[in-house]
Amino acid sequence: MTAEQARLRRLKRLERVRALARQDALRAAAEAEAHLSQLAALAQRTDQLVAEYRARQDCTTGAELQRLSAFAEGLTAIGTATSRDAGAARQHADGRQQELAQAERRRAAAEERVHEAARGIAQQRQATPLGARREFGTGLEQ
Secondary structure, three states, X not given: OOHHHHHHHHHHHHHHHHHHHHHHHHHHHHHHHHHHHHXXXXXXXXXXXXXXHHHOOOOOOXXXXXXXXXHHHHHXXXXXXXXXXXXXXXXXXXXXXXXXXXXHHHHHHHHHHHHHHHHHHHHHHOOOOHHHOOOOOOHHHO
């Protein structure tokens, strides 16, 4: 095996490793996006519940009004925490998307190096045209 063929094998192996890293990054990005989606939906639903409970006016006694107000405050705290978690999940998902983009660039660069090495080997294997051979001797020998 020539040095160029060994280099091509190493580059192909590197390309496979980069492809696997890209798949891992893709999986992690998808999981982060799914988590973000769940938290965003939960935050939205919590905000809706808070608005519904704050708009209620069916309390007949002060105690009912106080319980309703305390419940709405508790929901508001939960909504605030959920919104904060959704923001953190958004940052995490953005980071995972950046990692995915980097992994894709690395994989594409490795793929390009493989193609360049394969083209170089293919050019070396082609027979050298007769006119392109280097002449030896002097011009006086003709």
